[in-house]
Amino acid sequence: MICEICRLKINKKRTIFNLFETEIHHICESCLSKHPVDVSYQVIPKDQGIIMWYALLHESVDLNPMAYMSFLKPFYKDYVKNNKDSIYLYFDSISDKLMIILQSLEFKYIYLVTLYDEINEKEQAYVI
Secondary structure, eight states: OBOTTTOOBOOOOOOSSSTTOOOOOOSOHHHHHHSOOOOEEEEEEOSSSEEEEEESOSOOOOOOGGGGGGGGHHHHHHHHHHOTTSEEEEEEEEOHHHHHHHHHSOOSEEEEEEEEEOOSSHHHHTOO
C-alpha cells in the first residue's frame, strides 16, 4: 500500500497470524507522527438545538483526506450507538461560512466530524 501523503510504500510485517488481514490505514508511521490525530470536541449551541463538533487535526495544511479515513470508524460507531436522533455530517475542512450555514439549519442535533478547520476566530465565536 502507498501512503496518501508522502506517496512512499508502506511496509507491514506479515506473519502467519496477519497474512490475510486487509490493510485499512492509508498513512505511514512517519507522516502520522508529523501530522498526528488529536481529536477535539466542542458543543456549539444554536436556536433549536446543538452542534456536536469533532475535529481530527489542528493544523490547516492541505492533506489528502483519504489518508485519515480509517480514523473515522469510532465516530461512526458512536453515532450509531448513541446519537441516532441527530444528523451525521462529515467535511474535510470547515470554514466560517459553512459554520454559519450549519447554525441556520432547522435540525435539532447535528453530529459534525471534520478533518481540519479553516475557522479564523474560533476562540470568540464557537468555544463555550
